[in-house]
Structure formats: C-alpha cells, structure tokens
Amino acid sequence: MAKQKPSIPKGTRDFGPDKMVRRNHIFNTIRSVFGHFGFMPLETPSMENLNTLTGKYGDEGDQLLYKVLNSGDYLKDAKPEDIEAGSKHLATKICDRGLRYDLTVPFARYVVMNRNELTFPFKRYQIQPVWRADRPQKGRYREFYQCDADVVGTDSLICEAEIVLMINEVFSNLDIDDYGIKLNSRKILTGITEVVGAEGREGEFCVAIDKLDKIGEEKVLDELRSRGFGEDSVEKIKPLFHISGTNEERIASMKEFLAESETGLKGIAEIEDTFAYLKDFGLENDHVDFDITLARGLSYYTGAIFEVKVNNVKIGSVSGGGRYDNLTGVFGLDGVSGVGISFGIDRIYDVMEELDLFPKDRLETTQVMIVNFDKTAERYSLGVLAKLRAQGISAEIFPESAKLKKQMNYANKKGIPYVLLIGSDEMESGQLTMKDMREGEQTKLDLDGIIEKVKA
Amino acid sequence: MAKQKPSIPKGTRDFGPDKMVRRNHIFNTIRSVFGHFGFMPLETPSMENLNTLTGKYGDEGDQLLYKVLNSGDYLKDAKPEDIEAGSKHLATKICDRGLRYDLTVPFARYVVMNRNELTFPFKRYQIQPVWRADRPQKGRYREFYQCDADVVGTDSLICEAEIVLMINEVFSNLDIDDYGIKLNSRKILTGITEVVGAEGREGEFCVAIDKLDKIGEEKVLDELRSRGFGEDSVEKIKPLFHISGTNEERIASMKEFLAESETGLKGIAEIEDTFAYLKDFGLENDHVDFDITLARGLSYYTGAIFEVKVNNVKIGSVSGGGRYDNLTGVFGLDGVSGVGISFGIDRIYDVMEELDLFPKDRLETTQVMIVNFDKTAERYSLGVLAKLRAQGISAEIFPESAKLKKQMNYANKKGIPYVLLIGSDEMESGQLTMKDMREGEQTKLDLDGIIEKVKA
Numbered sequence: 001m002a003k004q005k006p007s008i009p010k011g012t013r014d015f016g017p018d019k020m021v022r023r024n025h026i027f028n029t030i031r032s033v034f035g036h037f038g039f040m041p042l043e044t045p046s047m048e049n050l051n052t053l054t055g056k057y058g059d060e061g062d063q064l065l066y067k068v069l070n071s072g073d074y075l076k077d078a079k080p081e082d083i084e085a086g087s088k089h090l091a092t093k094i095c096d097r098g099l100r101y102d103l104t105v106p107f108a109r110y111v112v113m114n115r116n117e118l119t120f121p122f123k124r125y126q127i128q129p130v131w132r133a134d135r136p137q138k139g140r141y142r143e144f145y146q147c148d149a150d151v152v153g154t155d156s157l158i159c160e161a162e163i164v165l166m167i168n169e170v171f172s173n174l175d176i177d178d179y180g181i182k183l184n185s186r187k188i189l190t191g192i193t194e195v196v197g198a199e200g201r202e203g204e205f206c207v208a209i210d211k212l213d214k215i216g217e218e219k220v221l222d223e224l225r226s227r228g229f230g231e232d233s234v235e236k237i238k239p240l241f242h243i244s245g246t247n248e249e250r251i252a253s254m255k256e257f258l259a260e261s262e263t264g265l266k267g268i269a270e271i272e273d274t275f276a277y278l279k280d281f282g283l284e285n286d287h288v289d290f291d292i293t294l295a296r297g298l299s300y301y302t303g304a305i306f307e308v309k310v311n312n313v314k315i316g317s318v319s320g321g322g323r324y325d326n327l328t329g330v331f332g333l334d335g336v337s338g339v340g341i342s343f344g345i346d347r348i349y350d351v352m353e354e355l356d357l358f359p360k361d362r363l364e365t366t367q368v369m370i371v372n373f374d375k376t377a378e379r380y381s382l383g384v385l386a387k388l389r390a391q392g393i394s395a396e397i398f399p400e401s402a403k404l405k406k407q408m409n410y411a412n413k414k415g416i417p418y419v420l421l422i423g424s425d426e427m428e429s430g431q432l433t434m435k436d437m438r439e440g441e442q443t444k445l446d447l448d449g450i451i452e453k454v455k456a
Numbered sequence: 457m458a459k460q461k462p463s464i465p466k467g468t469r470d471f472g473p474d475k476m477v478r479r480n481h482i483f484n485t486i487r488s489v490f491g492h493f494g495f496m497p498l499e500t501p502s503m504e505n506l507n508t509l510t511g512k513y514g515d516e517g518d519q520l521l522y523k524v525l526n527s528g529d530y531l532k533d534a535k536p537e538d539i540e541a542g543s544k545h546l547a548t549k550i551c552d553r554g555l556r557y558d559l560t561v562p563f564a565r566y567v568v569m570n571r572n573e574l575t576f577p578f579k580r581y582q583i584q585p586v587w588r589a590d591r592p593q594k595g596r597y598r599e600f601y602q603c604d605a606d607v608v609g610t611d612s613l614i615c616e617a618e619i620v621l622m623i624n625e626v627f628s629n630l631d632i633d634d635y636g637i638k639l640n641s642r643k644i645l646t647g648i649t650e651v652v653g654a655e656g657r658e659g660e661f662c663v664a665i666d667k668l669d670k671i672g673e674e675k676v677l678d679e680l681r682s683r684g685f686g687e688d689s690v691e692k693i694k695p696l697f698h699i700s701g702t703n704e705e706r707i708a709s710m711k712e713f714l715a716e717s718e719t720g721l722k723g724i725a726e727i728e729d730t731f732a733y734l735k736d737f738g739l740e741n742d743h744v745d746f747d748i749t750l751a752r753g754l755s756y757y758t759g760a761i762f763e764v765k766v767n768n769v770k771i772g773s774v775s776g777g778g779r780y781d782n783l784t785g786v787f788g789l790d791g792v793s794g795v796g797i798s799f800g801i802d803r804i805y806d807v808m809e810e811l812d813l814f815p816k817d818r819l820e821t822t823q824v825m826i827v828n829f830d831k832t833a834e835r836y837s838l839g840v841l842a843k844l845r846a847q848g849i850s851a852e853i854f855p856e857s858a859k860l861k862k863q864m865n866y867a868n869k870k871g872i873p874y875v876l877l878i879g880s881d882e883m884e885s886g887q888l889t890m891k892d893m894r895e896g897e898q899t900k901l902d903l904d905g906i907i908e909k910v911k912a
Contacts, residue, residue, distance in 0.1 A: 008569075014566050038822040067525040142503075382733065410577075
C-alpha cells in the first residue's frame, strides 16, 4: 500500500497529554460537583436510531445530524426511484442510525425506556462527546464533549436552587471568580408577550431579545417591528430594558408589570422561591442576576432558564440550562418535569487558558524518573523503582542508557518533578542523588528519605 | 409528530448508574495503574478519515468499519455509474469518514502527525470506545471500550517486563487472583517454522496453533496438514505440545529445539531477558507462563506477545498485547518500535460479576439523604445540607415532602448509607435522627457528630 500523509477530519481534534491533563482537571471538577449533589453517572450509545434523533432539533438540527451508513449491501433495498429522489430521501433508505447530537434527547429516550426500573426523582449526569456536521470555525467543532446534569420527575424549585449552587461550586473549584449567572423564567417571557398584547408570539420575542447583547436595544426593537409586533407593543416593551436596582427591586418591578398575566406572575413566584431557597442554603444572591432579557434558544424550556458568562473574556456563555415540563412527551411519556444544566468544557478550557488559571504544576505525571546509566545501574535501579511504586509513587526508569542530556530532556518535557541519578557511588553508599527539576538543586538521600520527600 | 416507542441500535448499550459505577471502578483502576507506570492520557477523534482506517485490519476488518455519510448533498459528485457499481464502490464516493475500529491505528496516526513535537519514548494510554459492524452476540458489541497502553520509540525489554507488572497490578487491585499471563515471542514462532522446514509460513502456523485451546492438538495438526505442511514438518512440531517443566526448563528445551534458527534464538534471548528484568523488579515468575503455543492473531506483532486468562471462568482472554517493530510504517514513519497492552473492560466486568468481586458498598453514591417532612423542616434542612456539603460529604434532600415510604425507598434503591430525619423535635433540640440504612439502626446526634460518623 502506498504510504500516506495522515490527517484528521476537519473540525475534530487530538488531545495529547498536555491538553488531556488540563481537560481532565475540568472534567473531574465538574464530575465531583455533580456527585457531591447526588447525581449519578449515565452513558448512552454514540449511535442512536435516526428516528430517535430526527425532528428533535428543528430543521437546521436535522441537517447537522451525522448519519451512519448501514453495514453490508446497504443499497440492497433501495429502488432506482429512491436514488433519483436525491440525497435527502436516499439517506432514509441507506442509514438507520446517526451520531448523538446532544445528551438531552438520549437521556429522555433512556428515561422512557427504563421508566419502570428507575426511581424518581432521577438525578443523572452524563459526560460524553456529541457530533454536529456544522461548519468548523474558531471554538466550534464537529466533535465536542457535553457535561450535563439533569433531575427529572419533580417540579421542586430546590432543584433550581441547587443548579445555582452547583454552578458556583464548579467555578469556585476551578478558581474562576469573575462570572455572572443570569436567571430568568420562560413563564415571565410568556407573561411579557401577554401583557404587551403579543400573546402567543413568545417564540419570536425570545429570538429577538436573545440578540440584545450582540445588536443592542434599538435593533432588537426593529426586529420586533419587522416580525410584526405593533408600535403599541414595542412601546410597552421599551421600559423593560431599563429595569434596574437589586434583584429584589427588579423582581418587584416585574411583578407590577406582569400584574395582568397569570403565567407571568407564576414565573415571578418561582423566581422568588428559588431566591428564598438559595437564602436557606446560606447563599445571598451570590453571582446571580435576575435578568428578564435572558431568553435562551431551546424551545423545550418551560420554567427557569440559566446562563453563565465569565466577565472580561470575549467568549459566549460557558454554561446554561433550564426547566422543561415535557421532555419525554415525544417518546410517549407525559408529565415528567425536569431541570438541567450543561457545562461547556471547550469554552471553560479557553477561559482558563486566557486567565492563566491552570495549576502551574503538571497535574498528572510521573513523580520520579530514574536515569538509566548502564546495565549494572539498571538492575539496581529496577529494585528502587519497584519500591517507589509500592509506595504509590508514579515512577519510571528511562528504558535505555541513552545520553544523559536526552534523558533529562525527557523528564523536563514530561514535567517530572524529581529525577534520581544512580551511579556506582550511589549503589555503594545507598545515598541516591535526587534532582529537583523545578528548583534545579541536587541532594543525596537514602530511599526512605526520597520517598518521604516525594510524598510531602 | 407521532409518539414513538423508543429503542437503541442493536449491539449497543445504555449504562445506567449501577453499571456505570462498577465500570468506573474498573476504568479508574486501570487508569491509575497506567499513570503509576508513567503513561500519559491521549484521546483521538471518534471519526477518522476512511483512508486512515481502510486496509489496516484486513478484508474482514474493512467490512466491519462503520462509515459516516458525508453531510449535505452527498450524492452531488456521484455519477450514475458510481451508483450502478454497487454499495462498495458507491461508499467510497459518499463517505469520507469512518468510526474508529481500534485505538492502535489512530495512535500510530497521531504519532506520525506529531513526531516532531513528541519526546520519545512516548508512553500513552487511551481509554475510548471503538465501533465494529459485527454481528452482535453474547459478549460481542458494536460499540465497546478499549483500554490501551503503549510505549513507542524504544526496543528496551524493560517495557515488556513492565507490561507484566501492570497486568499484575491491575488484577491485584481488582481482587482478581486466579489468572495466568501467557508470554511468547513471534520470533520463536518464526523460528519454529524455520526449524521444521516450513520457512515463511509463520502466518498459517499461527492461525492453526491459535486454535489449540478450542480444537485440541490432533485437529491443529490436521489443519497444518490441510494447509500443506508436510508430514515431516508435522512430526517435528508434535513434541512442541509436550514441552513441560518450569519456565526455565521450557526455555532451555526451546533453546535446543531452535538451535539452528537465528531468529528463534533471538526470541528466546528476549524472553530470558524479560524474565531477568522481572526478577530485578522483585517479581518471581508471578502468574507468568512461557507458552510457545500462544500465537495471537494480529499480524503486526514482531516480538513478545502476551495474553491473560482468568482461570475457572468460561470467557476468552481478558487482556492481550505485544511488540510491533513497524506500526507507523504505513503512515510513512519507519523504525518506530513499540509494545502495548489492551484490557478488555467488558470481559473483566463479566468476570468480576461472575466471581462476585465488586465491592459490596455502592462505590459512588450520595452519602447522606435528608428526608423532606414539610416546608418548615425543609428550610431548616437546607442549612444542614449546606453544612454537610461544605464538609465534602455528598448529600441531597428529597426535593418534595412525599410519603416517608417513597423517600426511604429512594434512598434504598440508590444505596445511600445514611438518612437524616429532621422533624420538629430535632429542630428544637438540634439532635438529628440518623438512620444507618445498612444496619437499620437509628441514633440521635448533633450535626458535628453526624459529620464525624459519616466521614469515618
């Protein structure tokens, strides 16, 4: 076979050791917070039947689904007219499966399939890759991980409050301090459309207001006009952009604004209860802003919605979520309310890199490397190596007696903090030379001393 | 949209919390052993370009590759004659990417693409799913995880010895005691074909001898005959099945047998050196058997080969690997020798289940659940919950004041060891009722006492 110059598909990435160690730091932090709040792990298959995925993400989503070719003679049952009908139609004949587009639909599918075995409320987290046939660009990939936690089978607002707590714990554990959590309710957005005389046009209102950050107030109002909102409605909407004061004051203003909307007032009451729970938990509005201009795109949200942004970093939201009343309805199970949160690992990674927040010491690596001088030293060193490892210390020997410079370079590149040099003097005296690679200093210690120092 | 009865693709699996926790126990054990020996994590994309994958796994492997349909109008460039040429040909026009079939080829591809940045020897581990369009059956799935560790860029036999050490450490940490590691060398198998007058027919010899366990000695010899091995060769091969004694004695016998084969003797010397290294490490043939009937299928092995079987469990090998001299050659980088080991997580899971080796206590779950009696108790309980969590304790409150039986059932199903019952007496006195769900007993303790007991 001809030799190839290898490459990887556009929009996908290899994660070498340096990146993996940093990504694992983020994954492990999130995973441990999820566990801390009683969420349990779940994994679903990478492939789902296409009829599970299709129609769940809108027309655009359907186009971004990766489809997997049926195995074997996949054209067997395709008729000539299927082929003539073009790509879209033929795909339904030759592909039964597609790659997961998000973790929410597979989760809903799992809940429905296992409804008789599960104990509700069911709290699960799921950290797996998803695939989208999107045009790759900076920060947008065709394969990327999602980190989701959801609780289904209860409408208790304690869950909303705990999502806020989890967000705070994740960012605090990652040393990200300067961020804001926006909190709103879909019910409030519905209420607004009712009050301004645009009942039933919540979808259009959300799409427009969602762009506020990007295009500003005037253009949002223009968009509403062009979508057919009357000048009357627009005039009533205007003051909403200028509601100010503390969370309590803004809630009070909105309560007045929504006085005529039952749904709107229910949304307000839920936001109030959520803040009250946060207070019971001992959290006084920490990082949380009630923001009625937060809309979030996904149409299945029906209650609280969340979004997290890191301040002074030009990147979109790093986390978001909300409550949905009927996620499993499409699979035939109605009345399962739930609320969930998703962390965007790639963006969090970029934020931490930009703010220089990754721990300076390499987080996972060999702690001790033994230099390999020659065959005699090698034999002695293997015994030392076995003893270090028996103490739980990650250790290795350079496998060949290469030039010292090459061996030290290896240790350096790998971020190994301690290097042992064992030559004839050391073998005779039992006092081994240990170099601290960060400080540059060398000391002579016996094996017990070395173990003690490395473990400290 | 019509409501669907959801299902998952044949040969794929959901892993709910119970299974995930057990699988994570195995993954974490293997990952930590890999790290202990200085291996660093790597992840590659799920999709590879099909020209990276095709031709690397033989004809059968090519047929088992999952191909991903190009996005958009994938038929755009397909001519009518491409369609008439049938499934196999058309696939090359409409699919540029496929799902990873194993972790070895992507690793080789990664090494070649990053050869200028990597420091050799490069020790990496990789734990990711792979996909094969195989016929699903008991223990064979279309999506399954592989757990591989490889070191490339050195031919030091210390690496072979360390693979044996890693195998021992993994199984010891999983409490699997009764297993055997078979060790052989491809060079010895080559040497045998030379010595018996069947030079160059090592492939056929390996295929036949690989079936020894399944079909027995006589049928292996028959197969050799039917593959054209002369009676002369067969007679010379016969005694090989009856070589007995300790590892040292068997090595000595084979040294005699292979006296005329340079390659064979080199294989013997490598096996001897590997055993010598194990001795230097302080390991005296622990679980290791030199077994010249071990062949292993993969054609890229050129040196040592390993295989691990658990005794008294009817399941194939649970781990295997070997040395290859030219894995990256197909991607244009020659002379990179490496050696690797792969653990079969699904089989290890089945073995542990059959031998009842999973820890009895649920490994990862909420440690304390607070029962939710009513609104007043709820508010008090949230403060208690916050304090438990601040101590690093995984804790949750049942989010609604449901019937006590339902709440206790939830705790029970989730394997939560401690349940707190906080009613009006408890709120008044500060002495909270704690139920130990395993013992069934209830005690009254203040919060500090509870924290102490849970942490113990």
